[in-house]
Amino acid sequence: MLTLYSMPSSGNSYKVRLLMHQLGIPFDHQDCEYGSGVTESEAFREMNPNGKVPLLKLEDGRLIAESNAILLYLAAGSPLLPHDPYQLAKVHEWMFFEQNFHEGTIATRQAILNYPQRAHLRVPEKLDPLLEAGHRALGVMEAQLAKTDYIAGDTYTVADIALFAYTHTAGSKGNFDMQQFPFINNWLTRVTKQPGFVELDWLPAT
Numbered sequence: 001m002l003t004l005y006s007m008p009s010s011g012n013s014y015k016v017r018l019l020m021h022q023l024g025i026p027f028d029h030q031d032c033e034y035g036s037g038v039t040e041s042e043a044f045r046e047m048n049p050n051g052k053v054p055l056l057k058l059e060d061g062r063l064i065a066e067s068n069a070i071l072l073y074l075a076a077g078s079p080l081l082p083h084d085p086y087q088l089a090k091v092h093e094w095m096f097f098e099q100n101f102h103e104g105t106i107a108t109r110q111a112i113l114n115y116p117q118r119a120h121l122r123v124p125e126k127l128d129p130l131l132e133a134g135h136r137a138l139g140v141m142e143a144q145l146a147k148t149d150y151i152a153g154d155t156y157t158v159a160d161i162a163l164f165a166y167t168h169t170a171g172s173k174g175n176f177d178m179q180q181f182p183f184i185n186n187w188l189t190r191v192t193k194q195p196g197f198v199e200l201d202w203l204p205a206t
């Protein structure tokens, strides 16, 4: 069985839990919640020197870090990852966008506002630029979703999962103004209607 080291409250970990549920892949869940100290332990650092989750352990012990790398690995051969090189490149394009322009602003602002360990960063000098850059990233998504039902084209792919994770809580946890983005809001609903969809707090039964 696969083992997923993941943080129940984290969008990056949620991406992988959601995909595994949608693809019907069973896994053993190892809880690495923020503040538990697991990701700082020597045993964990040996598996991932970067000290971050999600981290996937394959049955033979090999490891994959970085949420989007894990999504791409697990989705290979499934309908959630196109074979056509152009369509595949569009999926990669949005997943790189997610890491370069979306996660570092939208997820970071949510983390500052919601984790007590980040409370000292709740100052306008930190929060205001994240709000502005996050709204800009959401604007880029809005322009795409005005043209296509899903972020990389006409079908649901792992790029949607990558961007859904922190976009669906951008308003509630990050105080982003989601009323500006009607196409994103329709897309968020569309994603929740996909077969096997589960919420952020879903964990496999032990």
Ligand SMILES: N[C@@H](CCC(=O)N[C@@H](CS)C(=O)NCC(=O)O)C(=O)O
Binding pocket: 007, 010, 011, 012, 013, 034, 039, 040, 051, 052, 053, 054, 065, 066, 067, 068, 099
């Ligand atoms: N780019 C990475 C980011 C991973 C990341 O920042 N994970 C956070 C949770 S969202 C984490 O493991 N934090 C634990 C720590 O820093 O100790 C990915 O997409 O997987």
